[in-house]
Amino acid sequence: MNKRVNKFWRWIATGIGTVVFGVGICTLTLIFVLPVRLLPVAKSVKHRWLMASISHLCAFYVKAVEVMGLMVYTREGPKLSCFRGHLIVANHITLVDALFILAESPYICCIVKVELLTNPFTRYIVKLAGYIPNSSETLLSDAAEALAAGKNLLIFPEGTRNSYDEQLDFKRGAANIALSTGCPIVPVVLSIQPRTLQKGEKWRVIPDSVVKVDISSYRPLVSPDIVQADSPVTLQARQLTSALVAFYRQEIGVIKTRQLHPEQTIQVERQRAS
Amino acid sequence: MAYTEDDIYQQLKETADKLFELDASAIVPEARLYEDLDIDSIDAVNMIIELRNKTGKPIPAEKFREARTIEDVVLVTLSVLNDSTS
Numbered sequence: 001m002n003k004r005v006n007k008f009w010r011w012i013a014t015g016i017g018t019v020v021f022g023v024g025i026c027t028l029t030l031i032f033v034l035p036v037r038l039l040p041v042a043k044s045v046k047h048r049w050l051m052a053s054i055s056h057l058c059a060f061y062v063k064a065v066e067v068m069g070l071m072v073y074t075r076e077g078p079k080l081s082c083f084r085g086h087l088i089v090a091n092h093i094t095l096v097d098a099l100f101i102l103a104e105s106p107y108i109c110c111i112v113k114v115e116l117l118t119n120p121f122t123r124y125i126v127k128l129a130g131y132i133p134n135s136s137e138t139l140l141s142d143a144a145e146a147l148a149a150g151k152n153l154l155i156f157p158e159g160t161r162n163s164y165d166e167q168l169d170f171k172r173g174a175a176n177i178a179l180s181t182g183c184p185i186v187p188v189v190l191s192i193q194p195r196t197l198q199k200g201e202k203w204r205v206i207p208d209s210v211v212k213v214d215i216s217s218y219r220p221l222v223s224p225d226i227v228q229a230d231s232p233v234t235l236q237a238r239q240l241t242s243a244l245v246a247f248y249r250q251e252i253g254v255i256k257t258r259q260l261h262p263e264q265t266i267q268v269e270r271q272r273a274s
Numbered sequence: 275m276a277y278t279e280d281d282i283y284q285q286l287k288e289t290a291d292k293l294f295e296l297d298a299s300a301i302v303p304e305a306r307l308y309e310d311l312d313i314d315s316i317d318a319v320n321m322i323i324e325l326r327n328k329t330g331k332p333i334p335a336e337k338f339r340e341a342r343t344i345e346d347v348v349l350v351t352l353s354v355l356n357d358s359t360s
Contacts, residue, residue, distance in 0.1 A: 140316070176316045234293040234320050 003208075006069075011206045013068040020064065022121075024057045029124045037128075044149065047130035051151070052106035054129060059103035065096075072210060073100065077217035080104040083186055084150045086220060087143075089174050090188040091248055092156035093165060093213075095197035097190050100215055101154055109146045111139075111155040111173070134159065134173060143177045152186075153177065157244070161199040165191050165252050168245045175223075175240035179233055184220035187244070189251040193259065214255045221247075277355045282348045289324045293317070303345035311344075321347075331355055 032050055039046075065071045080088065081104055088108065090101060102108055114135045116122045132142045132153070143153055155177070157170035178185050191214040194207040226243045227236040283301065290296040296311060307313040313321065319335055326333045333354050341347045 135315075137315075172314060172316065232293050232320070234317050235295065237316070238294075 006210075007206055007208065010068075010070055010210070013070050014206060017061070017065055017068065017070065021057075021061055024061070025121065025125060028053055028057065029128075032128045033124050043130075046128065047109075048106075050125070050129040051108060054125070055102050055104075055106040055108070058099040061096075061099055062103045069210060071213055073213040073215060075215050078186075078219060080108070080152070080186070080188075080217060081106075083107075083152055083220070085147045085183060086152045086186045087147070087174065087178050087181075087183050088152050088154045088186045088188055089244065090154065090156055091165070091168060091190050091252075092158045092161045093190045093192045094161065094195065097192075097213070098154065098156075100190075100213065101188060105152060107151050108154050109151040111143070111153055111177075113159070139173065140177060140180045144181045147181050147183050153183075157241070163198065164195075165256075166249060168248050168252075170241050170245050170248075172237045172241045175237040175244065176233075178223050178240065179227070179236055182223070184222050185244070186220050187218045187247060187251070189216045189218070189248055189255065190214070191252055191255045191259070212259075214259065216251060216255060218251075277352060279348060279352060282351050282355075285325060285328055286344065286348065286351075289321055289328070293320060293324060301344055303343065303348070305344045306342055307344070307347070308342075325351060329355060 028050070032046070032053075036046055036049065062073075066073070080101065083105070084107055088101065090097065098110065102110075109129070110126075110131045111134050112126055112131045114133045116126045116131075117133055130146070132139065132146065134155075136142060146153055155174045157172075157174040158168065159171050159173075162169065174185070177183070193212050194209060196205070196207045196211050221244075223236070223240055227239045231239065287298040287301045290301055290311070291298065294311070294313060294317065300311060305311055307318065318338060318341075322333055322335050322338060331354070333351065337350050337354055338347065341350055
């Protein structure tokens with residue numbers, strides 16, 4: 001297809017996607033703000049309903065984005081629906097990466113920027129789903145409570161979208177949660193080409209080619225394997241954070257090599273299989 | 275016995291070495307906790323707990339909410355400690 005026609009189509013489709021997602025969030029908000037709030041059901045049950053609804057909405061959105069030809073994605077590693085009470089750690093590459101992760105499991109509680117609690121568009125959803133603000137003084141105890149209830153926590157330790165895949169400027173919140181709760185970490189490594197929906201970028205900026213997202217998850221890491229048990233927890237958090245950054249850097253390298261030489265990967269896989 | 279500013283600086287230097295592996299020379303009044311010393315909010319809580327253990331005095335964490343520099347921490351610690359001794 002003509003490149004310009006394709007780009008024009010993706011511009012239209014991105015508009016449709018944005019509207020569909022907006023309508024989805026507004027619908028969920030309306031359903032959960034009024035009728036559901038009035039139901040005599042425990043708060044934790046409502047959190048579960050909304051987490052499941054968000055997961056369905058994200059799955060629909062991911063499908064729609066793929067069908068409309070905006071993004072293609074590859075997925076490697078264990079499915080996130082296998083896990084309960086784990087800390088899912090991901091690098092933050094684009095506005096919509098969380099949707100790919102949320103789509104996979106209805107048991108994900110996000111650690112969010114406090115701005116999402118003041119933004120009129122997101123605040124109700126974030127509150128009603130029981131998401132945890134990252135600046136909360138009770139972050140560690142809130143996280144422990146959510147994990148004990150069988151939720152997985154999703155955290156982007158960079159705290160904000162990065163500007164290139166290898167940036168990986170991790171803050172230590174994720175490490176501190178893992179250390180204080182003892183929960184295992186499921187690394188999710190993301191890579192995107194070309195970059196789109198970046199920080200401060202309008203949705204109308206359409207990349208020149210279809211966006212390719214590579215998503216890899218890995219078997220859980222446990223902190224005692226990584227940190228020195230006799231260090232104070234403040235140093236353990238530093239050790240765990242640098243180990244995570246090193247892990248992500250290495251795996252992004254693997255993904256990039258695969259992107260550049262797909263034929264080699266196939267060979268390697270054949271060798272493994274034989 | 276009342277604490278002096280020098281006492282607190284000494285305590286802070288020992289604490290920063292133990293908890294953050296920071297050199298004593300980095301603990302100067304104008305050093306900003308987050309930007310210069312990479313001490314985040316969870317680190318700050320751990321630092322206060324350590325000061326509490328060292329001095330054996332109750333040091334409420336919420337008094338440090340506004341503290342941004344080493345000097346802020348020293349002044350707050352000093353006022354808390356001397357209030358509780360008097």
